[in-house]
Amino acid sequence: MRIAIDAMGGDHAPSLIVKGALAAAVEWPAIQVLLVGDTAQIEEHLGSNKPSNITIIHADDVIGPDEEPVKAVRRKKNSSMVMTGQLVRDGEADAMLSAGNTGALMTTGLLVVGRMSGIERPALVTMLPTMNDIGVLALDLGANMDAKPEHLLQYAIMGSIYRNKVNGVSNPRVGLLNVGTEEMKGNELTKAAFELLKTAPINFIGNVEARDVLVHNCDVLVCDGFAGNIMLKAMEGTAGTLFKTIRDAFSSSLLTKLAAAIMQSKLRQLRKKMDYTEHGGAPLLGINGLVIKCHGSSDVKAIKSAVRQAKLAIESQLITSIAAEINRNK
Structure with a gap:
Protein backbone atom coordinates (compact mmCIF):
# COMPACT_ATOMS: atom_id res chain seq x y z
CA MET A 1 0.00 0.00 0.00
CA ARG A 2 1.49 3.32 -1.14
CA ILE A 3 0.18 6.68 0.05
CA ALA A 4 1.58 9.85 -1.53
CA ILE A 5 1.57 13.04 0.53
CA ASP A 6 2.01 16.59 -0.74
CA ALA A 7 4.60 17.67 1.82
CA MET A 8 4.54 21.33 0.78
CA GLY A 9 0.80 22.03 0.98
CA GLY A 10 -0.88 23.56 4.03
CA ASP A 11 -0.43 26.30 6.61
CA HIS A 12 2.16 24.28 8.55
CA ALA A 13 4.04 22.71 5.63
CA PRO A 14 6.44 21.12 5.44
CA SER A 15 7.15 20.79 9.18
CA LEU A 16 3.91 19.33 10.57
CA ILE A 17 3.00 17.54 7.33
CA VAL A 18 6.29 15.65 7.39
CA LYS A 19 6.02 14.92 11.12
CA GLY A 20 2.47 13.64 10.64
CA ALA A 21 3.64 11.40 7.80
CA LEU A 22 6.48 10.17 10.01
CA ALA A 23 4.05 9.33 12.83
CA ALA A 24 1.89 7.38 10.38
CA ALA A 25 4.86 5.52 8.91
CA VAL A 26 5.93 4.42 12.39
CA GLU A 27 2.38 3.41 13.37
CA TRP A 28 1.73 1.40 10.17
CA PRO A 29 5.06 0.06 8.86
CA ALA A 30 3.31 -1.86 6.05
CA ILE A 31 2.37 1.45 4.42
CA GLN A 32 4.86 2.95 1.98
CA VAL A 33 4.71 6.72 2.50
CA LEU A 34 5.80 8.82 -0.48
CA LEU A 35 6.63 12.39 0.56
CA VAL A 36 6.57 14.76 -2.41
CA GLY A 37 8.29 18.13 -2.14
CA ASP A 38 11.61 19.86 -1.62
CA THR A 39 14.04 17.13 -0.58
CA ALA A 40 16.24 19.31 1.64
CA GLN A 41 13.31 20.69 3.63
CA ILE A 42 11.69 17.28 4.02
CA GLU A 43 14.94 15.69 5.23
CA GLU A 44 15.42 18.53 7.72
CA HIS A 45 12.10 17.73 9.40
CA LEU A 46 12.46 13.95 9.15
CA GLY A 47 15.68 13.97 11.10
CA SER A 48 18.27 11.22 11.05
CA ASN A 49 15.96 8.30 11.88
CA LYS A 50 13.98 8.09 8.65
CA PRO A 51 12.01 4.81 8.56
CA SER A 52 12.60 2.51 5.60
CA ASN A 53 8.96 2.87 4.53
CA ILE A 54 9.31 6.60 3.76
CA THR A 55 10.49 7.66 0.31
CA ILE A 56 11.14 11.26 -0.73
CA ILE A 57 10.23 12.35 -4.25
CA HIS A 58 11.67 15.74 -5.12
CA ALA A 59 9.42 18.49 -6.48
CA ASP A 60 10.81 21.85 -7.54
CA ASP A 61 7.67 23.95 -7.21
CA VAL A 62 4.72 24.66 -4.89
CA ILE A 63 1.17 25.82 -5.61
CA GLY A 64 0.37 28.66 -3.23
CA PRO A 65 -2.90 29.09 -1.33
CA ASP A 66 -4.00 32.14 -3.33
CA GLU A 67 -3.14 30.95 -6.84
CA GLU A 68 -5.84 30.49 -9.47
CA PRO A 69 -6.39 26.70 -9.47
CA VAL A 70 -6.60 25.80 -13.16
CA LYS A 71 -3.73 28.06 -14.22
CA ALA A 72 -1.54 26.84 -11.36
CA VAL A 73 -2.12 23.15 -12.09
CA ARG A 74 -1.50 23.59 -15.82
CA ARG A 75 1.60 25.73 -15.44
CA LYS A 76 3.25 24.09 -12.45
CA LYS A 77 3.73 20.53 -13.65
CA ASN A 78 6.63 20.10 -11.24
CA SER A 79 4.75 21.28 -8.16
CA SER A 80 4.42 18.95 -5.19
CA MET A 81 0.62 18.74 -5.55
CA VAL A 82 0.57 17.95 -9.27
CA MET A 83 3.38 15.40 -8.95
CA THR A 84 1.50 13.72 -6.09
CA GLY A 85 -1.54 13.44 -8.37
CA GLN A 86 0.61 12.01 -11.15
CA LEU A 87 1.73 9.21 -8.85
CA VAL A 88 -1.91 8.16 -8.36
CA ARG A 89 -2.70 8.52 -12.06
CA ASP A 90 0.28 6.38 -13.05
CA GLY A 91 -0.48 3.67 -10.50
CA GLU A 92 2.63 4.43 -8.44
CA ALA A 93 0.50 5.39 -5.41
CA ASP A 94 -2.84 4.09 -4.15
CA ALA A 95 -3.92 7.43 -2.65
CA MET A 96 -2.85 11.05 -2.33
CA LEU A 97 -3.22 13.54 0.52
CA SER A 98 -2.80 17.31 0.43
CA ALA A 99 -3.54 20.17 2.82
CA GLY A 100 -2.85 22.69 0.08
CA ASN A 101 -5.03 24.94 -2.11
CA THR A 102 -8.49 23.30 -2.19
CA GLY A 103 -9.38 24.50 -5.68
CA ALA A 104 -6.02 23.36 -7.02
CA LEU A 105 -6.45 19.94 -5.44
CA MET A 106 -9.88 19.52 -7.03
CA THR A 107 -8.40 20.62 -10.34
CA THR A 108 -5.55 18.14 -9.88
CA GLY A 109 -8.11 15.43 -9.23
CA LEU A 110 -10.01 16.25 -12.41
CA LEU A 111 -7.19 17.14 -14.81
CA VAL A 112 -4.35 14.96 -13.53
CA VAL A 113 -5.86 11.92 -11.81
CA GLY A 114 -9.01 11.99 -13.96
CA ARG A 115 -12.73 11.68 -13.37
CA MET A 116 -14.25 8.25 -12.81
CA SER A 117 -16.18 6.81 -15.74
CA GLY A 118 -19.89 7.40 -15.28
CA ILE A 119 -19.49 10.28 -12.82
CA GLU A 120 -20.58 13.70 -14.03
CA ARG A 121 -19.41 15.74 -11.02
CA PRO A 122 -17.11 14.65 -8.16
CA ALA A 123 -18.11 15.53 -4.60
CA LEU A 124 -16.15 16.73 -1.57
CA VAL A 125 -17.00 14.58 1.43
CA THR A 126 -16.66 15.35 5.14
CA MET A 127 -17.63 13.50 8.31
CA LEU A 128 -19.73 15.81 10.48
CA PRO A 129 -19.73 15.14 14.24
CA THR A 130 -22.89 13.94 15.97
CA MET A 131 -23.82 13.86 19.64
CA ASN A 132 -23.56 10.04 19.75
CA ASP A 133 -20.02 10.12 18.26
CA ILE A 134 -21.08 8.08 15.20
CA GLY A 135 -21.01 11.00 12.75
CA VAL A 136 -22.75 11.68 9.48
CA LEU A 137 -21.04 11.67 6.08
CA ALA A 138 -22.01 14.80 4.14
CA LEU A 139 -21.54 15.48 0.41
CA ASP A 140 -21.11 17.67 -1.61
CA LEU A 141 -19.54 20.32 0.62
CA GLY A 142 -18.08 22.58 -1.99
CA ALA A 143 -16.62 20.79 -5.00
CA ASN A 144 -19.48 22.11 -7.17
CA MET A 145 -21.60 25.18 -6.46
CA ASP A 146 -24.30 24.11 -8.92
CA ALA A 147 -25.79 20.65 -9.27
CA LYS A 148 -28.42 18.73 -11.18
CA PRO A 149 -30.72 16.09 -9.67
CA GLU A 150 -28.64 13.38 -11.33
CA HIS A 151 -25.55 14.67 -9.55
CA LEU A 152 -27.26 14.37 -6.17
CA LEU A 153 -28.23 10.81 -7.07
CA GLN A 154 -24.58 9.97 -7.75
CA TYR A 155 -23.53 11.67 -4.50
CA ALA A 156 -26.02 9.50 -2.62
CA ILE A 157 -24.71 6.29 -4.16
CA MET A 158 -21.06 7.21 -3.58
CA GLY A 159 -21.72 8.33 -0.02
CA SER A 160 -23.65 5.17 0.79
CA ILE A 161 -20.81 2.98 -0.50
CA TYR A 162 -18.22 5.02 1.43
CA ARG A 163 -20.19 4.73 4.67
CA ASN A 164 -20.48 0.98 4.25
CA LYS A 165 -16.97 0.20 3.01
CA VAL A 166 -14.89 2.60 5.09
CA ASN A 167 -17.02 3.03 8.23
CA GLY A 168 -18.63 -0.41 8.30
CA VAL A 169 -22.20 0.94 8.49
CA SER A 170 -24.64 -1.68 7.22
CA ASN A 171 -27.42 -0.33 4.98
CA PRO A 172 -26.63 3.34 5.78
CA ARG A 173 -29.56 5.76 5.95
CA VAL A 174 -29.39 8.43 3.27
CA GLY A 175 -31.08 11.79 3.81
CA LEU A 176 -31.55 14.76 1.47
CA LEU A 177 -30.80 18.18 3.01
CA ASN A 178 -33.90 20.31 2.73
CA VAL A 179 -35.92 23.09 4.40
CA GLY A 180 -38.52 20.62 5.67
CA THR A 181 -39.09 16.89 6.01
CA GLU A 182 -42.23 16.73 3.85
CA GLU A 183 -41.76 15.16 0.41
CA MET A 184 -42.87 18.22 -1.56
CA LYS A 185 -40.70 20.73 0.36
CA GLY A 186 -37.74 22.46 -1.23
CA ASN A 187 -36.74 23.96 -4.56
CA GLU A 188 -36.85 22.40 -8.01
CA LEU A 189 -33.49 20.69 -7.48
CA THR A 190 -34.41 18.92 -4.26
CA LYS A 191 -37.89 17.98 -5.48
CA ALA A 192 -36.48 16.35 -8.61
CA ALA A 193 -33.65 14.71 -6.65
CA PHE A 194 -36.16 13.30 -4.16
CA GLU A 195 -37.91 11.39 -6.96
CA LEU A 196 -34.62 9.91 -8.18
CA LEU A 197 -33.46 8.93 -4.70
CA LYS A 198 -36.72 7.12 -3.96
CA THR A 199 -35.93 4.48 -6.58
CA ALA A 200 -32.14 4.40 -6.15
CA PRO A 201 -30.32 1.31 -4.78
CA ILE A 202 -29.84 2.98 -1.39
CA ASN A 203 -31.64 3.21 1.95
CA PHE A 204 -33.24 6.62 1.31
CA ILE A 205 -35.14 7.97 4.33
CA GLY A 206 -36.34 11.24 2.80
CA ASN A 207 -35.70 14.91 3.52
CA VAL A 208 -33.80 16.01 6.62
CA GLU A 209 -33.34 19.45 8.13
CA ALA A 210 -29.96 20.91 9.05
CA ARG A 211 -31.01 21.41 12.68
CA ASP A 212 -31.34 17.63 13.14
CA VAL A 213 -28.05 16.57 11.53
CA LEU A 214 -26.01 16.64 14.76
CA VAL A 215 -28.41 14.23 16.46
CA HIS A 216 -27.60 11.61 13.81
CA ASN A 217 -30.90 11.46 11.94
CA CYS A 218 -29.12 9.91 8.94
CA ASP A 219 -25.78 8.28 8.09
CA VAL A 220 -25.26 10.04 4.74
CA LEU A 221 -26.40 13.61 4.07
CA VAL A 222 -26.78 14.59 0.40
CA CYS A 223 -26.75 18.23 -0.74
CA ASP A 224 -25.45 20.49 -3.49
CA GLY A 225 -22.06 22.12 -2.89
CA PHE A 226 -23.49 25.60 -2.32
CA ALA A 227 -25.91 24.62 0.45
CA GLY A 228 -23.47 22.09 1.89
CA ASN A 229 -20.61 24.56 2.16
CA ILE A 230 -22.83 27.14 3.86
CA MET A 231 -24.03 24.50 6.35
CA LEU A 232 -20.46 23.36 7.09
CA LYS A 233 -19.15 26.87 7.69
CA ALA A 234 -22.16 27.76 9.82
CA MET A 235 -21.42 24.72 11.99
CA GLU A 236 -17.72 25.61 12.22
CA GLY A 237 -18.55 29.19 13.18
CA ARG A 271 -14.12 19.61 22.10
CA LYS A 272 -13.10 16.18 20.84
CA LYS A 273 -16.53 15.72 19.25
CA MET A 274 -15.95 18.86 17.18
CA ASP A 275 -12.26 18.23 16.40
CA TYR A 276 -11.59 17.81 12.66
CA THR A 277 -8.22 16.20 13.40
CA GLU A 278 -10.04 13.12 14.69
CA HIS A 279 -11.65 12.43 11.29
CA GLY A 280 -8.77 12.93 8.86
CA GLY A 281 -9.54 14.68 5.61
CA ALA A 282 -12.26 15.15 3.01
CA PRO A 283 -12.14 12.64 0.14
CA LEU A 284 -12.96 13.86 -3.35
CA LEU A 285 -15.27 11.08 -4.52
CA GLY A 286 -15.88 10.51 -8.21
CA ILE A 287 -12.19 10.73 -9.13
CA ASN A 288 -10.45 7.72 -10.67
CA GLY A 289 -8.25 7.33 -7.62
CA LEU A 290 -8.30 8.16 -3.93
CA VAL A 291 -7.76 11.90 -3.40
CA ILE A 292 -8.09 13.31 0.13
CA LYS A 293 -8.17 17.01 1.02
CA CYS A 294 -6.73 17.66 4.46
CA HIS A 295 -7.62 20.80 6.41
CA GLY A 296 -5.35 23.73 5.55
CA SER A 297 -4.25 24.03 9.18
CA SER A 298 -3.64 20.30 9.59
CA ASP A 299 -1.22 19.33 12.34
CA VAL A 300 0.59 16.06 13.05
CA LYS A 301 -2.55 14.39 14.40
CA ALA A 302 -4.67 15.45 11.41
CA ILE A 303 -2.19 14.11 8.86
CA LYS A 304 -1.85 10.82 10.73
CA SER A 305 -5.65 10.53 10.87
CA ALA A 306 -5.87 11.19 7.13
CA VAL A 307 -3.34 8.41 6.44
CA ARG A 308 -5.46 6.06 8.57
CA GLN A 309 -8.53 7.16 6.60
CA ALA A 310 -6.76 6.46 3.29
CA LYS A 311 -5.59 3.08 4.59
CA LEU A 312 -9.16 2.02 5.42
CA ALA A 313 -10.46 3.21 2.05
CA ILE A 314 -7.76 1.30 0.17
CA GLU A 315 -8.28 -1.88 2.19
CA SER A 316 -12.04 -1.75 1.56
CA GLN A 317 -11.54 -1.19 -2.19
CA LEU A 318 -13.64 1.96 -2.06
CA ILE A 319 -12.82 3.32 -5.51
CA THR A 320 -13.44 0.06 -7.36
CA SER A 321 -16.69 -0.46 -5.43
CA ILE A 322 -17.99 2.99 -6.40
CA ALA A 323 -16.99 2.49 -10.03
CA ALA A 324 -18.73 -0.88 -10.18
CA GLU A 325 -21.98 0.48 -8.72
CA ILE A 326 -22.06 3.63 -10.85
CA ASN A 327 -21.50 1.67 -14.04
CA ARG A 328 -23.68 -1.31 -13.12
CA ASN A 329 -26.56 -0.33 -15.36
CA LYS A 330 -24.63 1.34 -18.16
Whole structure:
Protein backbone atom coordinates (compact mmCIF):
# COMPACT_ATOMS: atom_id res chain seq x y z
CA MET A 1 0.00 0.00 0.00
CA ARG A 2 1.49 3.32 -1.14
CA ILE A 3 0.18 6.68 0.05
CA ALA A 4 1.58 9.85 -1.53
CA ILE A 5 1.57 13.04 0.53
CA ASP A 6 2.01 16.59 -0.74
CA ALA A 7 4.60 17.67 1.82
CA MET A 8 4.54 21.33 0.78
CA GLY A 9 0.80 22.03 0.98
CA GLY A 10 -0.88 23.56 4.03
CA ASP A 11 -0.43 26.30 6.61
CA HIS A 12 2.16 24.28 8.55
CA ALA A 13 4.04 22.71 5.63
CA PRO A 14 6.44 21.12 5.44
CA SER A 15 7.15 20.79 9.18
CA LEU A 16 3.91 19.33 10.57
CA ILE A 17 3.00 17.54 7.33
CA VAL A 18 6.29 15.65 7.39
CA LYS A 19 6.02 14.92 11.12
CA GLY A 20 2.47 13.64 10.64
CA ALA A 21 3.64 11.40 7.80
CA LEU A 22 6.48 10.17 10.01
CA ALA A 23 4.05 9.33 12.83
CA ALA A 24 1.89 7.38 10.38
CA ALA A 25 4.86 5.52 8.91
CA VAL A 26 5.93 4.42 12.39
CA GLU A 27 2.38 3.41 13.37
CA TRP A 28 1.73 1.40 10.17
CA PRO A 29 5.06 0.06 8.86
CA ALA A 30 3.31 -1.86 6.05
CA ILE A 31 2.37 1.45 4.42
CA GLN A 32 4.86 2.95 1.98
CA VAL A 33 4.71 6.72 2.50
CA LEU A 34 5.80 8.82 -0.48
CA LEU A 35 6.63 12.39 0.56
CA VAL A 36 6.57 14.76 -2.41
CA GLY A 37 8.29 18.13 -2.14
CA ASP A 38 11.61 19.86 -1.62
CA THR A 39 14.04 17.13 -0.58
CA ALA A 40 16.24 19.31 1.64
CA GLN A 41 13.31 20.69 3.63
CA ILE A 42 11.69 17.28 4.02
CA GLU A 43 14.94 15.69 5.23
CA GLU A 44 15.42 18.53 7.72
CA HIS A 45 12.10 17.73 9.40
CA LEU A 46 12.46 13.95 9.15
CA GLY A 47 15.68 13.97 11.10
CA SER A 48 18.27 11.22 11.05
CA ASN A 49 15.96 8.30 11.88
CA LYS A 50 13.98 8.09 8.65
CA PRO A 51 12.01 4.81 8.56
CA SER A 52 12.60 2.51 5.60
CA ASN A 53 8.96 2.87 4.53
CA ILE A 54 9.31 6.60 3.76
CA THR A 55 10.49 7.66 0.31
CA ILE A 56 11.14 11.26 -0.73
CA ILE A 57 10.23 12.35 -4.25
CA HIS A 58 11.67 15.74 -5.12
CA ALA A 59 9.42 18.49 -6.48
CA ASP A 60 10.81 21.85 -7.54
CA ASP A 61 7.67 23.95 -7.21
CA VAL A 62 4.72 24.66 -4.89
CA ILE A 63 1.17 25.82 -5.61
CA GLY A 64 0.37 28.66 -3.23
CA PRO A 65 -2.90 29.09 -1.33
CA ASP A 66 -4.00 32.14 -3.33
CA GLU A 67 -3.14 30.95 -6.84
CA GLU A 68 -5.84 30.49 -9.47
CA PRO A 69 -6.39 26.70 -9.47
CA VAL A 70 -6.60 25.80 -13.16
CA LYS A 71 -3.73 28.06 -14.22
CA ALA A 72 -1.54 26.84 -11.36
CA VAL A 73 -2.12 23.15 -12.09
CA ARG A 74 -1.50 23.59 -15.82
CA ARG A 75 1.60 25.73 -15.44
CA LYS A 76 3.25 24.09 -12.45
CA LYS A 77 3.73 20.53 -13.65
CA ASN A 78 6.63 20.10 -11.24
CA SER A 79 4.75 21.28 -8.16
CA SER A 80 4.42 18.95 -5.19
CA MET A 81 0.62 18.74 -5.55
CA VAL A 82 0.57 17.95 -9.27
CA MET A 83 3.38 15.40 -8.95
CA THR A 84 1.50 13.72 -6.09
CA GLY A 85 -1.54 13.44 -8.37
CA GLN A 86 0.61 12.01 -11.15
CA LEU A 87 1.73 9.21 -8.85
CA VAL A 88 -1.91 8.16 -8.36
CA ARG A 89 -2.70 8.52 -12.06
CA ASP A 90 0.28 6.38 -13.05
CA GLY A 91 -0.48 3.67 -10.50
CA GLU A 92 2.63 4.43 -8.44
CA ALA A 93 0.50 5.39 -5.41
CA ASP A 94 -2.84 4.09 -4.15
CA ALA A 95 -3.92 7.43 -2.65
CA MET A 96 -2.85 11.05 -2.33
CA LEU A 97 -3.22 13.54 0.52
CA SER A 98 -2.80 17.31 0.43
CA ALA A 99 -3.54 20.17 2.82
CA GLY A 100 -2.85 22.69 0.08
CA ASN A 101 -5.03 24.94 -2.11
CA THR A 102 -8.49 23.30 -2.19
CA GLY A 103 -9.38 24.50 -5.68
CA ALA A 104 -6.02 23.36 -7.02
CA LEU A 105 -6.45 19.94 -5.44
CA MET A 106 -9.88 19.52 -7.03
CA THR A 107 -8.40 20.62 -10.34
CA THR A 108 -5.55 18.14 -9.88
CA GLY A 109 -8.11 15.43 -9.23
CA LEU A 110 -10.01 16.25 -12.41
CA LEU A 111 -7.19 17.14 -14.81
CA VAL A 112 -4.35 14.96 -13.53
CA VAL A 113 -5.86 11.92 -11.81
CA GLY A 114 -9.01 11.99 -13.96
CA ARG A 115 -12.73 11.68 -13.37
CA MET A 116 -14.25 8.25 -12.81
CA SER A 117 -16.18 6.81 -15.74
CA GLY A 118 -19.89 7.40 -15.28
CA ILE A 119 -19.49 10.28 -12.82
CA GLU A 120 -20.58 13.70 -14.03
CA ARG A 121 -19.41 15.74 -11.02
CA PRO A 122 -17.11 14.65 -8.16
CA ALA A 123 -18.11 15.53 -4.60
CA LEU A 124 -16.15 16.73 -1.57
CA VAL A 125 -17.00 14.58 1.43
CA THR A 126 -16.66 15.35 5.14
CA MET A 127 -17.63 13.50 8.31
CA LEU A 128 -19.73 15.81 10.48
CA PRO A 129 -19.73 15.14 14.24
CA THR A 130 -22.89 13.94 15.97
CA MET A 131 -23.82 13.86 19.64
CA ASN A 132 -23.56 10.04 19.75
CA ASP A 133 -20.02 10.12 18.26
CA ILE A 134 -21.08 8.08 15.20
CA GLY A 135 -21.01 11.00 12.75
CA VAL A 136 -22.75 11.68 9.48
CA LEU A 137 -21.04 11.67 6.08
CA ALA A 138 -22.01 14.80 4.14
CA LEU A 139 -21.54 15.48 0.41
CA ASP A 140 -21.11 17.67 -1.61
CA LEU A 141 -19.54 20.32 0.62
CA GLY A 142 -18.08 22.58 -1.99
CA ALA A 143 -16.62 20.79 -5.00
CA ASN A 144 -19.48 22.11 -7.17
CA MET A 145 -21.60 25.18 -6.46
CA ASP A 146 -24.30 24.11 -8.92
CA ALA A 147 -25.79 20.65 -9.27
CA LYS A 148 -28.42 18.73 -11.18
CA PRO A 149 -30.72 16.09 -9.67
CA GLU A 150 -28.64 13.38 -11.33
CA HIS A 151 -25.55 14.67 -9.55
CA LEU A 152 -27.26 14.37 -6.17
CA LEU A 153 -28.23 10.81 -7.07
CA GLN A 154 -24.58 9.97 -7.75
CA TYR A 155 -23.53 11.67 -4.50
CA ALA A 156 -26.02 9.50 -2.62
CA ILE A 157 -24.71 6.29 -4.16
CA MET A 158 -21.06 7.21 -3.58
CA GLY A 159 -21.72 8.33 -0.02
CA SER A 160 -23.65 5.17 0.79
CA ILE A 161 -20.81 2.98 -0.50
CA TYR A 162 -18.22 5.02 1.43
CA ARG A 163 -20.19 4.73 4.67
CA ASN A 164 -20.48 0.98 4.25
CA LYS A 165 -16.97 0.20 3.01
CA VAL A 166 -14.89 2.60 5.09
CA ASN A 167 -17.02 3.03 8.23
CA GLY A 168 -18.63 -0.41 8.30
CA VAL A 169 -22.20 0.94 8.49
CA SER A 170 -24.64 -1.68 7.22
CA ASN A 171 -27.42 -0.33 4.98
CA PRO A 172 -26.63 3.34 5.78
CA ARG A 173 -29.56 5.76 5.95
CA VAL A 174 -29.39 8.43 3.27
CA GLY A 175 -31.08 11.79 3.81
CA LEU A 176 -31.55 14.76 1.47
CA LEU A 177 -30.80 18.18 3.01
CA ASN A 178 -33.90 20.31 2.73
CA VAL A 179 -35.92 23.09 4.40
CA GLY A 180 -38.52 20.62 5.67
CA THR A 181 -39.09 16.89 6.01
CA GLU A 182 -42.23 16.73 3.85
CA GLU A 183 -41.76 15.16 0.41
CA MET A 184 -42.87 18.22 -1.56
CA LYS A 185 -40.70 20.73 0.36
CA GLY A 186 -37.74 22.46 -1.23
CA ASN A 187 -36.74 23.96 -4.56
CA GLU A 188 -36.85 22.40 -8.01
CA LEU A 189 -33.49 20.69 -7.48
CA THR A 190 -34.41 18.92 -4.26
CA LYS A 191 -37.89 17.98 -5.48
CA ALA A 192 -36.48 16.35 -8.61
CA ALA A 193 -33.65 14.71 -6.65
CA PHE A 194 -36.16 13.30 -4.16
CA GLU A 195 -37.91 11.39 -6.96
CA LEU A 196 -34.62 9.91 -8.18
CA LEU A 197 -33.46 8.93 -4.70
CA LYS A 198 -36.72 7.12 -3.96
CA THR A 199 -35.93 4.48 -6.58
CA ALA A 200 -32.14 4.40 -6.15
CA PRO A 201 -30.32 1.31 -4.78
CA ILE A 202 -29.84 2.98 -1.39
CA ASN A 203 -31.64 3.21 1.95
CA PHE A 204 -33.24 6.62 1.31
CA ILE A 205 -35.14 7.97 4.33
CA GLY A 206 -36.34 11.24 2.80
CA ASN A 207 -35.70 14.91 3.52
CA VAL A 208 -33.80 16.01 6.62
CA GLU A 209 -33.34 19.45 8.13
CA ALA A 210 -29.96 20.91 9.05
CA ARG A 211 -31.01 21.41 12.68
CA ASP A 212 -31.34 17.63 13.14
CA VAL A 213 -28.05 16.57 11.53
CA LEU A 214 -26.01 16.64 14.76
CA VAL A 215 -28.41 14.23 16.46
CA HIS A 216 -27.60 11.61 13.81
CA ASN A 217 -30.90 11.46 11.94
CA CYS A 218 -29.12 9.91 8.94
CA ASP A 219 -25.78 8.28 8.09
CA VAL A 220 -25.26 10.04 4.74
CA LEU A 221 -26.40 13.61 4.07
CA VAL A 222 -26.78 14.59 0.40
CA CYS A 223 -26.75 18.23 -0.74
CA ASP A 224 -25.45 20.49 -3.49
CA GLY A 225 -22.06 22.12 -2.89
CA PHE A 226 -23.49 25.60 -2.32
CA ALA A 227 -25.91 24.62 0.45
CA GLY A 228 -23.47 22.09 1.89
CA ASN A 229 -20.61 24.56 2.16
CA ILE A 230 -22.83 27.14 3.86
CA MET A 231 -24.03 24.50 6.35
CA LEU A 232 -20.46 23.36 7.09
CA LYS A 233 -19.15 26.87 7.69
CA ALA A 234 -22.16 27.76 9.82
CA MET A 235 -21.42 24.72 11.99
CA GLU A 236 -17.72 25.61 12.22
CA GLY A 237 -18.55 29.19 13.18
CA THR A 238 -21.12 28.09 15.75
CA ALA A 239 -18.67 25.65 17.33
CA GLY A 240 -15.93 28.29 17.50
CA THR A 241 -18.27 30.85 19.07
CA LEU A 242 -19.61 28.27 21.51
CA PHE A 243 -16.17 27.29 22.78
CA LYS A 244 -15.13 30.94 23.11
CA THR A 245 -18.29 31.73 25.07
CA ILE A 246 -17.72 28.76 27.38
CA ARG A 247 -14.06 29.70 27.89
CA ASP A 248 -14.95 33.32 28.70
CA ALA A 249 -17.71 32.23 31.08
CA PHE A 250 -15.48 29.82 32.99
CA SER A 251 -12.67 32.36 33.35
CA SER A 252 -14.80 35.25 34.59
CA SER A 253 -14.29 34.64 38.33
CA LEU A 254 -12.60 32.39 40.86
CA LEU A 255 -15.82 30.44 41.32
CA THR A 256 -16.24 29.75 37.60
CA LYS A 257 -12.56 28.77 37.34
CA LEU A 258 -13.14 26.17 40.05
CA ALA A 259 -16.20 24.97 38.14
CA ALA A 260 -14.09 24.71 34.99
CA ALA A 261 -11.59 22.50 36.81
CA ILE A 262 -14.42 20.19 37.86
CA MET A 263 -15.86 20.13 34.33
CA GLN A 264 -12.52 19.77 32.58
CA SER A 265 -12.93 16.17 31.40
CA LYS A 266 -16.43 16.82 30.06
CA LEU A 267 -15.28 19.94 28.22
CA ARG A 268 -12.46 17.97 26.63
CA GLN A 269 -14.95 15.36 25.46
CA LEU A 270 -17.10 18.09 23.90
CA ARG A 271 -14.12 19.61 22.10
CA LYS A 272 -13.10 16.18 20.84
CA LYS A 273 -16.53 15.72 19.25
CA MET A 274 -15.95 18.86 17.18
CA ASP A 275 -12.26 18.23 16.40
CA TYR A 276 -11.59 17.81 12.66
CA THR A 277 -8.22 16.20 13.40
CA GLU A 278 -10.04 13.12 14.69
CA HIS A 279 -11.65 12.43 11.29
CA GLY A 280 -8.77 12.93 8.86
CA GLY A 281 -9.54 14.68 5.61
CA ALA A 282 -12.26 15.15 3.01
CA PRO A 283 -12.14 12.64 0.14
CA LEU A 284 -12.96 13.86 -3.35
CA LEU A 285 -15.27 11.08 -4.52
CA GLY A 286 -15.88 10.51 -8.21
CA ILE A 287 -12.19 10.73 -9.13
CA ASN A 288 -10.45 7.72 -10.67
CA GLY A 289 -8.25 7.33 -7.62
CA LEU A 290 -8.30 8.16 -3.93
CA VAL A 291 -7.76 11.90 -3.40
CA ILE A 292 -8.09 13.31 0.13
CA LYS A 293 -8.17 17.01 1.02
CA CYS A 294 -6.73 17.66 4.46
CA HIS A 295 -7.62 20.80 6.41
CA GLY A 296 -5.35 23.73 5.55
CA SER A 297 -4.25 24.03 9.18
CA SER A 298 -3.64 20.30 9.59
CA ASP A 299 -1.22 19.33 12.34
CA VAL A 300 0.59 16.06 13.05
CA LYS A 301 -2.55 14.39 14.40
CA ALA A 302 -4.67 15.45 11.41
CA ILE A 303 -2.19 14.11 8.86
CA LYS A 304 -1.85 10.82 10.73
CA SER A 305 -5.65 10.53 10.87
CA ALA A 306 -5.87 11.19 7.13
CA VAL A 307 -3.34 8.41 6.44
CA ARG A 308 -5.46 6.06 8.57
CA GLN A 309 -8.53 7.16 6.60
CA ALA A 310 -6.76 6.46 3.29
CA LYS A 311 -5.59 3.08 4.59
CA LEU A 312 -9.16 2.02 5.42
CA ALA A 313 -10.46 3.21 2.05
CA ILE A 314 -7.76 1.30 0.17
CA GLU A 315 -8.28 -1.88 2.19
CA SER A 316 -12.04 -1.75 1.56
CA GLN A 317 -11.54 -1.19 -2.19
CA LEU A 318 -13.64 1.96 -2.06
CA ILE A 319 -12.82 3.32 -5.51
CA THR A 320 -13.44 0.06 -7.36
CA SER A 321 -16.69 -0.46 -5.43
CA ILE A 322 -17.99 2.99 -6.40
CA ALA A 323 -16.99 2.49 -10.03
CA ALA A 324 -18.73 -0.88 -10.18
CA GLU A 325 -21.98 0.48 -8.72
CA ILE A 326 -22.06 3.63 -10.85
CA ASN A 327 -21.50 1.67 -14.04
CA ARG A 328 -23.68 -1.31 -13.12
CA ASN A 329 -26.56 -0.33 -15.36
CA LYS A 330 -24.63 1.34 -18.16
